[in-house]
Amino acid sequence: MSSTEQTGSSATTLDDPPATLAQNLLVACKRGDSTERYRDALARATETDLERVRENRQVGLAFWLNCYNAGTQLLLEERPELYESRLRFVRFFRAPAITVGGTSLSLDRIENGILRGGRSKYGLGYLPKFFGTALERRYRLSHCDPRLHFALNCGAESCPAIRAYEADRIDEQLDLATRGYLNATVAYDSEAGVVRVPRVFLWFRGDFGGGSGIRSFLREYDAIPENATPSIRHLSWDWSKAAGTFVD
Structure with a gap:
């Protein structure tokens, strides 16, 4: 707190x-x-x-x-x-x-x-x-x-x-917020060479520096291995209303 x-x-x-x-x-x-x-x-x-x-x-x-x-x-x-x-x-x-x-x-x-x-x-x-x-x-x-x-x-x-x-x-x-959210949402499939990421990486792709920037960002937060260069897929976004979602 x-x-x-x-x-x-x-x-x-x-x-x-x-x-x-x-x-x-x-x-x-x-x-x-x-x-x-x-x-x-x-x-x-x-x-x-x-x-x-x-x-x-x-x-x-x-x-x-x-x-x-x-x-x-x-x-x-x-x-x-x-x-x-x-x-x-x-x-x-x-x-x-x-x-x-x-x-x-x-x-x-x-x-x-x-x-x-x-x-x-x-x-x-x-x-x-x-x-x-x-x-x-x-x-x-x-x-x-x-x-x-x-x-x-x-x-x-x-x-x-x-x-x-x-x-x-x-x-x-x-x-802390970034690592926690990525840990909860990112799914890396090493065999398929694919990483599935939240849709904000698509909507704001330029904020992360494009595809290479996204991969570097994911490596920085241990969402993918250091040398991995997977294809990027974007998860759907659940727009259901969820008020009051605070960190405990």
Whole structure:
């Protein structure tokens, strides 16, 4: 359990930095506590308040991961019909999920406009995102860390479990989340020379550096042997709604 979860959302004051507010907003979602005061504080955050989010990559990465995952839980609780719609990819992912610094942000804007460094959700991760808010442009990360795909939860059964991310432990936590998710999902068949991987490796192929980058990534996390060069197959994605999937 993280230090955030140990202290609990009740220990947070509204004078805390935005990164702490985002962590504790997520913990409040997990516990079913009231989230209004944390959401309001994030909405009122000033440019000065958000300086470290903007200028420190570790703080920014942890902050936006927590905002995305909290935003997902809030949408699933308050507007579940958006996820259940056949137009989910427009209605749910583009709906206002959380407000930061006076700007209402959707899950798409947080993931693609900020966390992925301004890359389109289309084009398998190879295309830039051409349109974005001023806030996206100011806060987008300088490069896309592919481990974020094993930290973001959009409410689907196939999504990874949620944890509260902390700036000073972000690399350790992302490695833990990535290794755990790959261990649970990747299937390597040495005789057939095939590895079956989660569908995010197809949707965001460019984020991993193409086929060779995907294999290197899998080797790094011991999902395939060091010298293996298997063919890549993509598993189906279970879009069944699964709210509240948190790490114990």
